[in-house]
Amino acid sequence: MIKVAPNSREITFDRQELIVSKTDLRGKLTYANRVFMRVSNFSEADLLGKDHSIIRHPDMPRGVFYGLWKALKSGQEFFGFVKNITSDGHYYWVFANITPDVVNGEKVGFFSVRRTAPKGALQVIEDIYRQMRDKEKGFPPAQAPEASWNWMVQNVLETRNQSYEQFVIELYQEHSQGGAR
Numbered sequence: 419m420i421k422v423a424p425n426s427r428e429i430t431f432d433r434q435e436l437i438v439s440k441t442d443l444r445g446k447l448t449y450a451n452r453v454f455m456r457v458s459n460f461s462e463a464d465l466l467g468k469d470h471s472i473i474r475h476p477d478m479p480r481g482v483f484y485g486l487w488k489a490l491k492s493g494q495e496f497f498g499f500v501k502n503i504t505s506d507g508h509y510y511w512v513f514a515n516i517t518p519d520v521v522n523g524e525k526v527g528f529f530s531v532r533r534t535a536p537k538g539a540l541q542v543i544e545d546i547y548r549q550m551r552d553k554e555k556g557f558p559p560a561q562a563p564e565a566s567w568n569w570m571v572q573n574v575l576e577t578r579n580q581s582y583e584q585f586v587i588e589l590y591q592e593h594s595q596g597g598a599r
């Protein structure tokens with residue numbers, strides 16, 4: 419897919435707003451709320467049926483999506499900071515939660531709710547993501563996502579004795595108190 423070139427303009431949204439989407443089991447969009455469309459500047463017709471990677475920003479390390487799908491495929495939910503791209507090449511950061519979407523007891527896809535990401539947390543996260551991208555450059559494409567995820571587990575999580583979920587939730591809570599944005 420040909421995508422617009424990324425630029426340095428940040429798009430923000432209010433602290434009380436939620437960006438919501440749903441996908442099928444493979445990550446194809448089946449629903450997006452109004453806030454999603456406004457912030458990403460994609461219409462419903464642009465989004466539905468497309469892969470969620472339509473808003474993937476090239477600054478995101480592939481290892482984060484490796485961790486995301488590993489969690490979802492093993493039946494766990496995922497929390498994390500994600501930099502997304504808009505249809506005009508601008509960017510916006512979110513703190514995302516993804517859970518299985520269960521209808522009548524059957525898993526039909528995934529459900530994601532995102533809040534604005536506090537600036538203080540992003541200072542920590544951007545530094546880690548930069549190092550993960552650097553790590554990925556040293557590996558063949560097929561091995562890079564797992565390698566950078568493992569680097570993060572060993573160098574960020576194990577030194578703190580935390581799971582990824584504990585680490586990102588703590589970072590979010592620490593910086594979202596007192597109106598950080």
Ligand SMILES: Cc1cc2nc3c(=O)[nH]c(=O)nc-3n(C[C@H](O)[C@H](O)[C@H](O)COP(=O)(O)O)c2cc1C
Binds near residue numbers: 469474516
């Ligand atoms: C419910 C759900 C929400 C997702 N939200 C995002 C998102 O906001 N941004 C994003 O880049 N990828 C998101 N993904 C992951 C994408 O499906 C995809 O794995 C990622 O963009 C990497 O794409 P690539 O492997 O084609 O580079 C989401 C996946 C699911 C299941």
